[in-house]
Every structure is written in C-alpha cells, then in structure tokens.
C-alpha cells in the first residue's frame with residue numbers, strides 16, 4: 001500500500017489503513033490464512049484478492065436488500081474503501097446445518113439440517129479463545145445495549161435469509177457463517193468485516209451422491225487442499241450470476 005496511508009490495524013487476514021477522508025478506511029485483504037485461533041497458519045497466493053472481490057459482491061447484494069454495511073467501493077482487486085467504524089467485540093455465528101464447533105460441543109451429528117437457524121454469539125477475544133457468550137454476560141460486560149443486540153440479531157437473521165437464497169441459486173449450500181458489526185461516526189450499526197469463504201461454510205450442491213464438498217476455509221482447516229481452486233469457483237459462480 002502507498003505509504004501516504006497510515007496502517008491503523010493489522011489483523012489475521014486484513015490490514016486497515018487510513019483514508020484521506022477521516023470517516024473512511026482502506027481495507028487490504030491478505031493472502032494469510034489462520035485457523036484454530038492462529039495455531040495453524042499458511043499463505044495462499046491470490047486468497048486476499050478473491051476474498052476481497054467475493055466480499056464486495058456480497059456487500060453490494062446486501063446493500064440492495066437494505067442491510068447497512070461498511071462497504072463503499074473497491075479501490076483495487078484486493079483493497080476496499082469502507083466506512084470507518086468502531087468494531088463491536090462480538091462474533092455472531094448463524095447455522096443452518098450442524099457442523100464444526102456445534103458438533104464438537106453437543107451431541108448433534110454433522111450435517112444435520114436445523115429446523116430453524118441457530119444463532120451463537122462469541123466474545124471476540126483471542127486471549128480467551130473467543131468463548132461462547134450469553135445475552136446476560138454481554139449486558140454484564142456492557143458490550144452493547146440489549147436494544148442494539150436485538151437489532152444485530154434481527155439483521156443477522158435477515159442476512160441469513162438473503163444469503164441462503166442467493167447461494168442456493170448458485171448451487172451452494174450455506175451451512176453457517178460468522179458476522180461482525182460496528183458503530184459508524186453517527187453511532188449507527190453497520191455490518192463490517194468480510195463475507196467470504198474464510199467465514200462462511202459453503203458446500204457444493206452439484207454433488208450427485210450427497211458427499212460433502214467444502215468450498216471454504218475447511219479446505220485449509222482439514223488439510224483438504226485446493227483452497228484457491230474452491231475460492232475461485234465461488235467467485236466465478238457469483239460473477240456468472242450477478
């Protein structure tokens with residue numbers, strides 16, 4: 001990134017830079033991949049670009065459906081211009097099909113279709129290993145008001161309806177995904193972070209024999225190989241559709 005922009009924050013998968021407009025930031029998507037709270041790390045050339053392009057398309061789709069997001073426009077293929085926000089330290093996970101940690105922590109079998117979406121909230125705190133958290137604990141820690149939490153939950157459920165139907169139309173099953181929200185300069189709640197195969201589980205619906213083919217970060221988590229091919233396939237299907 002051009003050094004006229006100051007690095008404000010570097011996360012595991014993105015770098016955030018200042019923008020000429022103080023209410024905006026530049027978000028650069030990195031090729032780094034981490035899993036299991038960064039115990040497992042690797043680099044995949046081209047991942048940052050693919051996640052940036054996929055996220056931009058999904059944010060545009062959500063905006064069209066009246067979901068407030070931080071996304072403004074692409075600066076280039078691996079950098080987006082976004083509203084500057086104060087991130088709320090919660091990770092909102094919504095699940096349509098049981099997989100991952102849900103099956104490790106309960107007796108629910110992987111692949112079970114849930115009769116209604118399950119919403120799990122985690123505290124965004126690497127030192128504590130992002131623990132599952134309750135509404136009462138969120139209130140106790142004064143993270144957000146109960147009214148704002150209800151708004152976040154309502155937005156998440158709406159986003160799930162939009163994305164489930166969108167991904168189905170490109171032959172992908174939206175198993176689960178993680179969202180983050182923040183406050184803009186007017187204290188308005190906006191969807192932020194990214195929506196990409198790094199934080200969504202997407203299974204290929206083109207499989208005839210019912211085998212699970214993950215086109216998401218599980219390819220890295222579970223050493224399946226072919227991560228860039230999977231992310232490219234998702235980007236291709238999105239571009240062919242929109």
Ligand code: UDP
Pocket residue numbers: 091093099100101102130176177178198199200201217
């Ligand atoms: N997820 C994420 N970041 C995290 C944890 C989970 O983006 O720090 C996403 C993950 O990609 C999946 C969903 O949230 O789409 C549910 O993940 P789960 O709780 O099953 O955790 P995991 O199996 O990844 O440990």
